[in-house]
Amino acid sequence: MLKRKSDFEDRYNKFIRDLKEEIISGRIRPGEFILPENTLSKEYDLSRVSIRKALAQLVEEGLIEKIPGKGNRVTVPHDTQKQTVNLGWFSNSYEIEIVEQIIERFEQLNPYIKVNLQILPNSQYVYNLTESIGAGNGPDVFVVSDYHFRQLAETKQLGIIEPFLPENINPEKDSYDKVFEMFTYHQKLLVTPFVFSPVMICYNQKMFEKAGIPEKVKMETWDDLLDIASRNTKDLDGNQLIDQYGFCFSSLTNRWPVFLLQNNGRFMSDDRSKSRMNSKENIEALDFCVDLMYKHQVSPIFSHGSNVLAENLFMRERAAMILTTYYFMNEFRDHKIKWDILPPPKQAAPATLLLGGALGINADSQVKEAAQALVSYMVSTEAQTMVKQNGCTIPVLRFVAEDNYLLQPGVHPPHYNAFKEIMPHAVTVKDLNVTIKELELIESELHLLWANMEKAEASCKRIDDMLNEGVIVS
Numbered sequence: 001m002l003k004r005k006s007d008f009e010d011r012y013n014k015f016i017r018d019l020k021e022e023i024i025s026g027r028i029r030p031g032e033f034i035l036p037e038n039t040l041s042k043e044y045d046l047s048r049v050s051i052r053k054a055l056a057q058l059v060e061e062g063l064i065e066k067i068p069g070k071g072n073r074v075t076v077p078h079d080t081q082k083q084t085v086n087l088g089w090f091s092n093s094y095e096i097e098i099v100e101q102i103i104e105r106f107e108q109l110n111p112y113i114k115v116n117l118q119i120l121p122n123s124q125y126v127y128n129l130t131e132s133i134g135a136g137n138g139p140d141v142f143v144v145s146d147y148h149f150r151q152l153a154e155t156k157q158l159g160i161i162e163p164f165l166p167e168n169i170n171p172e173k174d175s176y177d178k179v180f181e182m183f184t185y186h187q188k189l190l191v192t193p194f195v196f197s198p199v200m201i202c203y204n205q206k207m208f209e210k211a212g213i214p215e216k217v218k219m220e221t222w223d224d225l226l227d228i229a230s231r232n233t234k235d236l237d238g239n240q241l242i243d244q245y246g247f248c249f250s251s252l253t254n255r256w257p258v259f260l261l262q263n264n265g266r267f268m269s270d271d272r273s274k275s276r277m278n279s280k281e282n283i284e285a286l287d288f289c290v291d292l293m294y295k296h297q298v299s300p301i302f303s304h305g306s307n308v309l310a311e312n313l314f315m316r317e318r319a320a321m322i323l324t325t326y327y328f329m330n331e332f333r334d335h336k337i338k339w340d341i342l343p344p345p346k347q348a349a350p351a352t353l354l355l356g357g358a359l360g361i362n363a364d365s366q367v368k369e370a371a372q373a374l375v376s377y378m379v380s381t382e383a384q385t386m387v388k389q390n391g392c393t394i395p396v397l398r399f400v401a402e403d404n405y406l407l408q409p410g411v412h413p414p415h416y417n418a419f420k421e422i423m424p425h426a427v428t429v430k431d432l433n434v435t436i437k438e439l440e441l442i443e444s445e446l447h448l449l450w451a452n453m454e455k456a457e458a459s460c461k462r463i464d465d466m467l468n469e470g471v472i473v474s
Helices: 007-024 037-044 048-060 096-109 125-134 146-154 177-181 205-210 222-232 257-262 280-294 307-315 328-332 368-378 381-390 416-425 436-445 456-470
Strands: 064-067 071-074 083-090 113-120 141-145 192-204 321-325 339-342 352-362 426-428
Touching (some): 007 037, 007 368, 048 064, 083 096, 083 368, 096 113, 096 381, 113 125, 113 368, 125 146, 141 146, 141 368, 146 352, 177 192, 177 352, 177 426, 192 205, 222 280, 257 280, 257 352, 280 456, 307 321, 307 328, 339 416, 368 381, 416 426, 436 456
Parallel strands (some): 083 113, 083 141, 352 426
Antiparallel strands (some): 064 071, 192 321, 192 339, 192 352
């Protein structure tokens, strides 16, 4: 029989549901008393008899206990009473150990919630994530990089996300505008930014010292970069083989475009009506990159777009400088090398790429209240402090990111705060105004340039033609 619910039943069920959510989400903690019965009666427009009946149900379920003369107190939960929140993370993240510490602390503060960390392969992360969610097995909360977010947007799969921003976060006051812009779609923020990193210069202090580079080094222009790289490029045993390079960078699209941006270059026009690949600024930037390898021979010749090649050379002290991120700097902690960082140099203008990570909530999650509680905690002062103290990754909360008292020798470089100088000039991949497929095309078609089989002017002209043939005006 289909029975129509009365207004009383709606209010009664809402009271039970609200109280359960308050307890399970941790807003009322074990040992704390809930509001008096007469207050609850007025708030939900229910008789005290009805309130007592509902509370008796929660007593029977083990969520609360009645303390004679004092009221109703939240109990310490049994494992069977806990809600499980599945948290999805990609496998090559440098923050996994820190996230595990955050989870442990969150569970202490929220005893009715258990967090299960699900590690998904980084290869085809978005595909695996969406397939899992589509099959009803997906995580309740998941991390996405700005690249992943753009993949979801371009494949029209942002519907898997339940928009959420914790009440305690004020984007204008608490962080940097660009960090939030990365995860905004049609002027709406869909996920909660968690960490970020601009691309920076990382250098070996000992190698700089041997090359006569001043301790307070300044590298403001491309000429400065070339000069310092030249002084650090050496054939130590005279066998006409270079034993250490002064500089190394990757041909991946989250590294080399830094030079393009520093020369006011861009991939597309603002309205996406035409490609700007064949611009004078882009050609000059690519010429400079190639000349570092082939003309000046201060950077190794890599035609393979892997960050690991550059960073591994740096850790083996075979490269004095690299382009890298605060994420990868976690690999250098407690390492034997002495290292520090600098903002990237400029040519026509200061600029660098900005990368970020955010937390999304599964729109189909059955434990959204608990999921929101987890996301809110992960961007709380306590959790963000854990991110800062235990690694180089920059937390999204600005006052935590810039707090020098949290810096630790062996974990952070001396000039950790160098990111503050470049943030006003940071550019996101989203700002490059190209789609993921167009970026993949550019990366693939530049292989001939990196292999010194084609001049920058010819590469730019060829790619420009290809982009203009396939441009979709947005």
